[in-house]
Structure formats: structure tokens, C-alpha cells
Amino acid sequence: MKNDRLLKALRREPVDRTPVWLMRQAGRYLPEYRATRDQAGSFMDLCRNAELACEVTMQPLRRFDLDAAILFSDILTIPEAMGLGLYFTPGEGPKFEHPVQDAAAIARLGKPDAEDDLGYVMNAVRTIRRELDGRVPLIGFAGSPWTLATYMVEGGPSKDFRRIKAMAYDDPATLERLLGLLADAVTDYLNGQIAAGAQAVQIFDTWGGVLTPAGYHQFSLAYMQRIVAGLRPDPQGNRVPVILFTKGGGAWLEAIADTGCDAVGLDWTVDIGSARQRVGDRVALQGNLDPAALYADPAVIRDKVGKILADYGPGPGHIFNLGHGVTPEVNPDHVATLVDAVHELSASDHH
Numbered sequence: 001m002k003n004d005r006l007l008k009a010l011r012r013e014p015v016d017r018t019p020v021w022l023m024r025q026a027g028r029y030l031p032e033y034r035a036t037r038d039q040a041g042s043f044m045d046l047c048r049n050a051e052l053a054c055e056v057t058m059q060p061l062r063r064f065d066l067d068a069a070i071l072f073s074d075i076l077t078i079p080e081a082m083g084l085g086l087y088f089t090p091g092e093g094p095k096f097e098h099p100v101q102d103a104a105a106i107a108r109l110g111k112p113d114a115e116d117d118l119g120y121v122m123n124a125v126r127t128i129r130r131e132l133d134g135r136v137p138l139i140g141f142a143g144s145p146w147t148l149a150t151y152m153v154e155g156g157p158s159k160d161f162r163r164i165k166a167m168a169y170d171d172p173a174t175l176e177r178l179l180g181l182l183a184d185a186v187t188d189y190l191n192g193q194i195a196a197g198a199q200a201v202q203i204f205d206t207w208g209g210v211l212t213p214a215g216y217h218q219f220s221l222a223y224m225q226r227i228v229a230g231l232r233p234d235p236q237g238n239r240v241p242v243i244l245f246t247k248g249g250g251a252w253l254e255a256i257a258d259t260g261c262d263a264v265g266l267d268w269t270v271d272i273g274s275a276r277q278r279v280g281d282r283v284a285l286q287g288n289l290d291p292a293a294l295y296a297d298p299a300v301i302r303d304k305v306g307k308i309l310a311d312y313g314p315g316p317g318h319i320f321n322l323g324h325g326v327t328p329e330v331n332p333d334h335v336a337t338l339v340d341a342v343h344e345l346s347a348s349d350h351h
């Protein structure tokens with residue numbers, strides 16, 4: 001491995017510079033991404049084509065001095081493989097033709113097989129690893145069971161999560177059957193990615209933050225903990241670090257750190273210095289620049305990067321990232337400013 005800053009920081013070992021990668025570093029803000037997606041046909045066609053998925057994974061690495069690649073795919077591949085009929089309507093986000101809204105629909109679901117049903121994702125992982133040739137590590141990922149379930153039960157994005165929340169209150173046993181199945185499916189899926197070459201994995205719990213504290217523990221964290229416990233070592237027998245990211249999870253950092261994960265992803269609503277005090281030396285921390293800071297002037301972006309590095313303070317265990325994904329309207333030059341600022345401003349005080 002030519003650049004192992006990310007893996008060292010995940011193990012809380014000293015590094016020369018703070019490693020940086022960005023959620024949604026590949027995507028619509030890059031004109032070359034839009035061109036490749038149009039060439040592929042649809043977004044899912046792009047995900048299913050290992051060569052083109054590899055191409056869009058590499059695009060941000062050609063422009064920016066990033067310390068990791070992230071598999072180009074989507075969290076909704078699992079429900080898609082379960083037969084829910086994923087489709088995208090422009091401007092409205094992902095939708096399902098067949099949402100699962102009652103016990104009977106949930107009872108009919110089966111667990112997808114990582115190679116037989118999701119082999120296109122494993123092929124993409126193998127293709128990307130070959131293309132990276134040890135330049136930077138490859139991060140694999142999956143959605144949390146709760147976050148996947150929100151899309152599966154609501155049928156698409158939601159503002160109030162009323163169907164799944166009604167199910168959580170009225171019939172928690174049925175919801176927990178779905179979450180248990182998803183936890184098994186995500187465990188197999190991540191183990192498949194690890195076997196295919198993923199060198200770290202992240203679980204995206206985008207909607208954990210809409211739950212009550214008790215609901216978060218019961219319906220989201222418990223299932224992520226099951227996944228962490230079920231992850232296997234890489235083909236060389238080494239532990240593969242796992243990052244848990246709950247958007248809106250700032251109130252529960254101690255509990256997240258206690259799952260056995262290696263790193264906790266922070267959104268932009270928490271102060272990273274206070275977060276570090278709260279989790280102590282149990283885990284590394286990833287984050288947490290406000291994604292909207294990328295709309296600001298480059299001098300301001302630099303300043304805000306410096307603030308987060310200073311708030312984290314000296315010593316190991318910080319992976320720089322945004323508090324959520326890069327948005328489509330962002331100017332790619334501003335991303336370059338961010339990445340270069342992380343490396344320049346973290347060079348002195350390490351780490």
C-alpha cells in the first residue's frame with residue numbers, strides 16, 4: 001500500500017498528515033461523472049457495469065489528493081436484490097415499486113446472496129482494487145438496516161417517516177423481523193465486499209437521527225452492532241476496520257463507540273473536540289465539515305478546515321470528511337481547496 005494514512009488513522013496510529021476522503025466524492029458535481037452516467041444509461045446501469053463503476057470511483061482521485069477510494073454503488077442494492085423494484089425519478093430520489101408495509105410482505109422477503117444476487121458489486125470491488133494497484137485503500141459500504149428499512153417501508157424518501165414509525169409503535173415485532181433480515185443481508189454483503197478486496201467498510205445510517213433515544217438503540221444501533229460482530233477478516237486474516245456513521249447521532253456517540261466499531265462518523269452538528277473527549281481513546285473520529293461550507297469562498301473553506309483540525313487537536317485518530325455527502329451543485333475547485341487544506345494545515349502538529 002503506497003498511502004496507508006487512512007488505515008493507520010482508523011487504528012489510531014500516528015500519520016504524517018490527517019487523511020481525507022469525502023462521502024459522495026464521486027457524483028453529479030463532477031462533469032466527467034455525468035458524462036459516464038449518461039454513457040452507461042441509468043444510475044443502476046452504471047452500478048452494474050464494473051468497468052464504468054471503476055471509472056467513476058477513480059474520477060475524484062484523478063482530480064484531488066484523496067487518501068481513500070470509495071466503492072461506487074448505492075445502499076439500495078440490497079432491497080433492489082430483494083425484488084422491491086428500485087427506480088429513480090429525477091428530482092425525487094429513489095423509489096420502490098413494491099414497498100413492504102405489512103407482516104405478510106415482510107414474511108415473503110428472502111436474504112440476497114452476496115455473489116449470486118449482488119455479484120456485480122463484488123465485481124466492481126475486484127475491478128477497482130486492480131485499478132488502484134495499492135495507491136490508496138478502498139472503502140466498501142452498506143446502509144444500516146434501519147436506513148434501508150425506511151426506504152423499503154415508506155417506498156421512497158420521507159419527511160415524517162410516518163409508515164415505518166407507525167409500524168415501530170404498533171407492531172415492533174414485525175419491524176424487528178425486517179431489521180433482523182436486513183442485518184443478516186448487510187453482514188453477508190459486507191463480508192462479500194471484504195472477500196473481494198474492500199480494506200475498510202462504512203455503514204451509512206442516514207436516518208438513525210430521526211428516532212427517539214430508545215428507538216435508536218432498539219431499531220438502529222442494536223442491528224449495526226450485530227453487523228460489526230459478524231464481520232470477517234480480510235483474505236490475509238487481518239481485521240477490516242468499520243466506520244459507523246449515524247447522521248443526527250451526536251447525542252449517542254458513547255453508545256456508538258461501544259459497539260466495537262473502529263471509527264465513528266460525525267455530522268456537522270457536533271463539535272469534534274467535545275466528541276473526542278466523550279469517546280476518549282476507544283475509537284477514531286471521522287468528519288465533520290458542514291457540506292454547505294463547500295459553497296463558500298475558498299479562503300473561508302481553508303479557515304473552516306483549520307478550525308476542525310484545531311478542535312480535534314494533536315494526536316492520532318482523525319479522518320477528515322464532510323458531515324454528510326458532497327452535493328451536486330458544488331464547484332469541484334472548492335473540493336480541491338478542502339483536500340489540499342487538510343494536508344497542508346495538518347502537516348505541522350502530528351497526529
Ligand code: CP3
Binds near residue numbers: 025037071072141325
Ligand atoms: O460516496 C460515494 O462516492 C460512493 C457512492 C454512493 C452513492 N450513494 C452514489 C449515488 C454512496 C456511498 C451512496 C450511499 C447512499 N445512497 C446513501 C447513504 C449516504 C447518504 O447520502 O446519506 C443513501 C441514503 C442513498 C440512497 C440514494 N441513492 C439517494 C438518496 C440518492 C440520490 C437521489 C437524488 O436524485 O438525489 C441515490 C442515488 C445516487 N447514489 C447518486 C449517486 C452518485 C445520484 C444518482 C445520479 O447519478 O443521478
